[in-house]
Amino acid sequence: MSIDTATQARHLLLKDYRGVLSTHSKAMPGFPFGSVVPYCLDAAGQPLILISRIAQHTHNLKLDPKCSLLVSERGAEDIQAVGRLTVLAEAHKLEGDAVASAAERYYRYFPDSRNYHSAHDFDFWVLKPVRHRYIGGFGAIHWLDDLTQANPFAETTEAGMVEHMNADHAKAIAHYVELAGLPTTPPARMAGVDSEGLHLRIGQGLYWLPFAEPCNTPIQVREALVSLAHAAAWPGLEVQAG
Secondary structure, X not given: OOXXXXXXXXXXXXXXXXXEEEEEOOOOOOOEEEEEEEOEEOOOOOEEEEXXXXXXXXXXXXXXXXXXXXXXXXXXXXXXXXXXXXEEEEEEEOOOHHHHHHHHHHHHHOXXXXXXXXXXXXXXXEEEEEEXXXXXXXXXXXXXXXXXXXXXXXXXXHHHHHHHHHHHOHHXXXXXXXXXXXXXXXXXXXXXXXXXXXXXXXXXEEEEEXXXXXXXXXXXXXXXXXXXXXXOOOOOOOOOOO
């Protein structure tokens, strides 16, 4: 299945779940400051991070919200021959009701974060993309302005589908793991669903598995999951290492 450049870049952002956050250094003005952060995408399809109030990158963002997030395909011997994406963004700290919504989604992806978020001074920040730089390999270099895609199932619909699959369809999830050639222990749990695929969590690793065709309604997702539960292979799968 041939996909356009913007879709390739978005799929890389979905396949990964950790990147290098670069901010403008407060302690060393004029120098960039890089740090590794885990992330998932929020309901609007924007990177969502949870960072400590005492962290250097938090102090930097409070002074200047302009930042970038670099993600790349892992596991390749030649890093210049594989995809990488730089998201140029402005960081915004979430406040009020937006925190609870972000937390519910983030906890599914990173369950351990529930403990240190409640026990320590951590805040949710969303990275609002301004532009993207995607390199798909040698010579495949693109500036992309329109990449972000909202999740049509975010909030209660997605949470309901995830809860239902984890509670009632463990065998189907195990079959997805087998089809994708993923680690079989510990048992996988579904973390999220978007129009283009699903996220499975296995231990500390996250894996995004694409649907054969985009699904824009819960019924289409159900049909795709049922079909995959009986499939002998996952169509067009390229799995990002966990």
